[in-house]
Amino acid sequence: MLLPCKVENVDLLIMLTSAVCHDLDHAGYNNAYQINARTELALRYNDISPLENHHCAVAFEILQKKESNIFRNLSSDQYKRIREGIIKCILATDMTRHNEILNKFKSILHGFDFSNKEHKDLLMMVLIKVSDISNEARPMEVAEPWLDCLLQEFFNQSDVEKLEGLPVSPFMDRDKVTKPSSQIGFIRFVLLPLFVELANLFPCLEHHIIDPVRKALDYYTEMEKALDKEKQNWAQNQEAPEARQNLDQKPQNQKPSDPRRTPRTDVSGI
Numbered sequence: 001m002l003l004p005c006k007v008e009n010v011d012l013l014i015m016l017t018s019a020v021c022h023d024l025d026h027a028g029y030n031n032a033y034q035i036n037a038r039t040e041l042a043l044r045y046n047d048i049s050p051l052e053n054h055h056c057a058v059a060f061e062i063l064q065k066k067e068s069n070i071f072r073n074l075s076s077d078q079y080k081r082i083r084e085g086i087i088k089c090i091l092a093t094d095m096t097r098h099n100e101i102l103n104k105f106k107s108i109l110h111g112f113d114f115s116n117k118e119h120k121d122l123l124m125m126v127l128i129k130v131s132d133i134s135n136e137a138r139p140m141e142v143a144e145p146w147l148d149c150l151l152q153e154f155f156n157q158s159d160v161e162k163l164e165g166l167p168v169s170p171f172m173d174r175d176k177v178t179k180p181s182s183q184i185g186f187i188r189f190v191l192l193p194l195f196v197e198l199a200n201l202f203p204c205l206e207h208h209i210i211d212p213v214r215k216a217l218d219y220y221t222e223m224e225k226a227l228d229k230e231k232q233n234w235a236q237n238q239e240a241p242e243a244r245q246n247l248d249q250k251p252q253n254q255k256p257s258d259p260r261r262t263p264r265t266d267v268s269g270i
């Protein structure tokens with residue numbers, strides 16, 4: 001079953017525009033930070049999805065400009081429908097709404113009806129969410145450099161949270177997560193449960209997004225094993241007498257550098 005046969009062109013336009021605009025002017029600090037640090041965005045949007053509200057508002061500011069108003073030839077009814085759709089899609093990318101949206105989608109899946117507006121709206125929200133978090137469905141040589149950037153962003157945020165005395169998001173803490181541990185959890189508990197539900201409606205997705213994500217899970221599981229082994233070796237070497245000599249020349253507690261770990265982030269680089 002192909003999506004373009006099941007939804008109207010206007011829905012495709014809504015989803016494509018939302019996909020392009022959904023992270024506009026993202027500052028690299030998530031909603032938890034915005035709210036805890038009481039930033040301008042959190043104040044403006046009363047702690048309700050401050051980032052997604054901002055991405056969406058910036059999108060419509062751009063679309064309002066004469067030179068970039070791709071909707072200028074539409075009737076006001078068509079524009080109204082598109083605006084409503086884009087707002088719904090972009091606001092759905094707030095990950096704190098993940099379970100709410102996934103559970104609603106699951107509850108309508110069996111009797112899914114493409115002519116039911118509520119069902120189609122939910123499907124569009126799920127499709128945008130899937131696209132938003134689908135980096136791991138891409139070939140590893142494409143996905144991994146982007147993951148490294150994401151982890152730099154996470155580590156930078158947790159560094160700043162520590163400096164500012166704010167609650168630290170554990171999944172962003174460089175002292176608690178590694179690249180494989182982060183991805184194993186994300187793929188198991190976030191990606192696969194979402195992708196599997198969408199594939200119930202579009203079985204061909206099994207091959208396009210579920211298989212590659214399962215492969216990525218295997219890849220990070222192997223990476224985690226290698227990392228554990230390296231840690232064990234390091235601990236054993238520390239206890240071995242011949243290693244003591246080397247240690248005397250090294251600062252204490254310094255762990256071996258791990259090429260898979262993301263380098264420390266320069267705050268100014270975000």
Ligand SMILES: Nc1nc2c(ncn2[C@@H]2O[C@@H]3COP(=O)(O)O[C@H]3[C@H]2O)c(=O)[nH]1
Nearest residue numbers: 023093095132133134135136182183186
């Ligand atoms: N750990 C992890 N988080 C991800 C991955 N892809 C997306 N995310 C998170 O999901 C979020 C979706 O919204 P954002 O794009 O603002 O920020 C994204 C990241 O915080 C991934 O591959 N691994």
Ligand SMILES: [Zn+2]
Nearest residue numbers: 022023093132
């Ligand atoms: Zn995003």
